[in-house]
Amino acid sequence: MDKKQQKEKMTGLMSKFVSLVSYKLPDDVEKKLKELSEEEDNHLAKIIYKTMFENQQLAFELKRPSCQDTGVLQFFVKCGENFPLIGQLDNILRESVFKSTKETPLRHNSVETFDEYNTGKNIGNGTPSIFWEIEEDSDKVEIYTYMAGGGCTLPGVATVLMPGEGYEGVVKFVLDRMTSYGLNACPPLLVGVGVGTSVETAALNSKLALMRPVGSRNENENAAKMEQLLEDGINAIGLGPQGLKGSKSVMGVNVVNTARHPSTIGVAVNTGCWSHRRGKITFDRDLNYVIDTHEGVTL
Amino acid sequence: MSKKVLTTPIKDEDLKDIRIGDIIYLTGTLVTCRDVAHRRLIEEKIPLPIDLKGKAIFHAGPIVRDLGNEQYEIVSIGPTTSMRMEKFEKEFIEETGVKLIVGKGGMGKNTEEGCKTHKALHLVFPAGNAVYGATKVEEIKEVHWKDLGMPESLWVCEVKEFGPLIVSIDTEGNNIFEENKIEFNKRKEEQYEYISQQVRFIK
Ligand code: SF4
Numbered sequence: 001m002d003k004k005q006q007k008e009k010m011t012g013l014m015s016k017f018v019s020l021v022s023y024k025l026p027d028d029v030e031k032k033l034k035e036l037s038e039e040e041d042n043h044l045a046k047i048i049y050k051t052m053f054e055n056q057q058l059a060f061e062l063k064r065p066s067c068q069d070t071g072v073l074q075f076f077v078k079c080g081e082n083f084p085l086i087g088q089l090d091n092i093l094r095e096s097v098f099k100s101t102k103e104t105p106l107r108h109n110s111v112e113t114f115d116e117y118n119t120g121k122n123i124g125n126g127t128p129s130i131f132w133e134i135e136e137d138s139d140k141v142e143i144y145t146y147m148a149g150g151g152c153t154l155p156g157v158a159t160v161l162m163p164g165e166g167y168e169g170v171v172k173f174v175l176d177r178m179t180s181y182g183l184n185a186c187p188p189l190l191v192g193v194g195v196g197t198s199v200e201t202a203a204l205n206s207k208l209a210l211m212r213p214v215g216s217r218n219e220n221e222n223a224a225k226m227e228q229l230l231e232d233g234i235n236a237i238g239l240g241p242q243g244l245k246g247s248k249s250v251m252g253v254n255v256v257n258t259a260r261h262p263s264t265i266g267v268a269v270n271t272g273c274w275s276h277r278r279g280k281i282t283f284d285r286d287l288n289y290v291i292d293t294h295e296g297v298t299l
Numbered sequence: 300m301s302k303k304v305l306t307t308p309i310k311d312e313d314l315k316d317i318r319i320g321d322i323i324y325l326t327g328t329l330v331t332c333r334d335v336a337h338r339r340l341i342e343e344k345i346p347l348p349i350d351l352k353g354k355a356i357f358h359a360g361p362i363v364r365d366l367g368n369e370q371y372e373i374v375s376i377g378p379t380t381s382m383r384m385e386k387f388e389k390e391f392i393e394e395t396g397v398k399l400i401v402g403k404g405g406m407g408k409n410t411e412e413g414c415k416t417h418k419a420l421h422l423v424f425p426a427g428n429a430v431y432g433a434t435k436v437e438e439i440k441e442v443h444w445k446d447l448g449m450p451e452s453l454w455v456c457e458v459k460e461f462g463p464l465i466v467s468i469d470t471e472g473n474n475i476f477e478e479n480k481i482e483f484n485k486r487k488e489e490q491y492e493y494i495s496q497q498v499r500f501i502k
Contacts, residue, residue: 047322047463048425055431068362068375068429105374107362108449118448151380151403151426168495175491179483183476184380184404186426222500229497233490237483242425243404244465245479275427 007088009287014096014143016299017291018073019104021145021279022065025056026293028214029190029276032251036188045246052241052274063104067275070106071147073097073128076211080138084285089141090130097128109150131204139285144211147277152189155181158199158206158268167226170195170267171233174253177269178234183243186273189250190214191234194268195223195257202266209254210272211280216254223255241274251276304460308353309398311418317466319475323422324462325355325399328440331454332356333379335447337387340394348443349455351395358384358402360450362429363439371439373456375429378403381421389413405467405476415472422464435461 001009025033037049059066075093079086100106101122110124111117155177161169174193182189194205217224230253240246251274260266272278279293291297305313307327317323330349339345361376381402384391388406391397392413400410400419403426410421424432436456443453467475 044320044322044465048465051425051428051431051463055428058434059430062430064430064433065362065375066430067427068360068377069379070362105362105364107360120448154380163501166501167498171494171498172491175487175494179480179487183480183483184382186403222498226498229494233494236490237486239483242423242465243479244423244467244475245482273427 003085003088006085006287007092010085010283011092011095011099013287013289013299014092015099015103017279017281018096018100018106018145019063020294020297020299021147021277022070022104022106023059023063024294024297025066025276026278027295028293029251030056032214033188033274036248036251040247042240042246044244045240048241048244065104065106067149067277068107069149069151070104070109071149071153071277072109073122074146074148074207075128075130076144076146076208077130078133078135078142080135080140082137082139082285083141083283084139093128093130093143094123098123140282142280142282145279145281146211149273149275152185152271152273155185155269155271156203156206158194158203158266160199161265161267163263163265165265170265171226171230173267174230174269175233178237178239178249182249182271183239185271186275187239187241187243187249188274190272190276191230191250191253192270192272193230193253193255194266194270195255195260196266197258197260197264198266199268201258202268203270205256205258206268206270209256210270210276211278212254212256214252218255218257220257223257227253227255302460305399307355309355310353314398314418314420314470317420317469319466319469319473319478321466322463323466324460325401325464326459326461327354327457329355329357329401329456329458329461331359331361331376331452331456333358333360333451334383335451336444336453337384337391341387341390347395347453349441349453351397353396353398355399355401356397357424358400361454363449363454371442371454373433373436373439373454376432376436377429378424378426380404381406385409392417392419401464405474411468411472411474414468414470418470420466420470421468423467424462424464432461435459
């Protein structure tokens with residue numbers, strides 16, 4: 001295959017992958033939702049869970065986006081320095097979103113700011129958003145694909161706390177967001193908390209936290225402890241599915257952290273809704289792929 | 300428990316025994332109507348191209364497939380955040396005589412008043428269930444204001460037992476989200492007190 005053919009092949013595969021993400025939830029999310037519905041004893045909440053499972057079944061059978069808001073596409077890329085299409089990757093991802101939008105179809109969710117018009121293509125200036133990491137001595141590429149819906153993007157918030165406010169301040173910041181905005185973001189939520197030095201490091205960490213599987217734990221003992229405490233704490237509030245009350249509120253809380261300046265604690269919250277449409281695909285140099293998040297699926 | 304189905308045109312009496320937390324289903328006409336359509340009627344004073352009296356609106360932006368010849372098919376349809384329409388909804392109910400407002404999440408004081416004075420309901424369709432929703436739409440009868448783009452156009456849908464619809468504001472002006480919020484906030488404070496003692500990592 002020459003470069004052009006490789007490019008076409010990868011664009012086609014990524015377009016199909018985006019489409020898959022729109023109609024099938026990842027295994028970890030499916031499993032957790034099932035668990036939560038079995039533990040639920042609120043009558044209304046049970047009916048909502050039942051609707052959710054029927055919807056996912058139908059979406060998969062009909063190959064239609066399970067939620068009408070197919071979001072703005074976001075990609076988190078970890079690319080080996082020797083992956084042959086490293087220079088073409090940005091364009092491939094952009095093209096694949098455009099292609100998938102026509103073929104699936106996905107909703108047109110790209111509005112140019114200030115000029116205020118919908119591009120009608122689901123791509124625009126800076127959308128899809130692509131975040132890069134380069135890996136030494138590797139010829140593979142790992143791509144997380146995420147559909148950031150409006151409802152679940154809205155609770156996103158970041159700030160910089162003073163060290164005097166401590167991690168107690170982080171807890172307050174997260175909890176306050178849950179009862180104000182979180183309940184409208186289609187719970188049960190996956191809550192991503194980022195801790196770092198400034199707003200943008202914390203914000204990126206909080207989104208990376210949403211890429212981590214439901215049920216995984218931070219390697220740092222204290223961070224893992226805070227994940228558990230927050231998860232139990234937010235669950236005790238009992239938002240329930242759709243914020244209409246229930247036994248639980250969240251699928252989990254994931255914290256991703258990086259170092260900070262001695263005088264600051266950057267903190268951010270990002271939420272994923274129950275319809276947490278993320279997928280991870282890895283390509284080798286010959287474009288053979290593995291999908292970790294959706295077992296047994298081929299494109 | 301038997302399924303409670305409301306059929307359009309809906310009259311005041313049909314709604315009088317329905318309370319927050321009840322579940323109902325809708326058969327008849329459901330029209331998608333969101334931000335700009337509300338703004339046009341209330342602020343720009345442009346009359347709506349359809350009569351909504353006794354009918355239902357849906358705060359939603361669907362994915363629609365154009366089959367050509369003015370024929371359309373709903374691919375996915377689900378609610379968007381109702382609160383964005385709060386600013387307009389009371390006057391909207393007053394002007395149109397609409398009886399059911401379907402959306403996602405709660406609405407505020409304005410809508411409570413509108414629902415109480417003019418006997419209307421705000422209902423929640425569980426969001427994210429857009430394929431399920433689409434299977435309850437029998438046909439798209441008409442479309443208006445296509446200049447607003449696919450999500451914002453007024454799609455006039457004929458639906459059958461569309462739901463579950465959870466009553467969030469009833470004709471007495473009770474509001475389930477406002478009631479829940481009081482409880483949620485109380486529990487949140489308790490949790491904060493407890494957790495903040497356990498995370499004193501800076502010593
Ligand atoms: S928050 Fe998620 S499930 Fe709810 S409407 Fe938005 S994308 Fe769909």
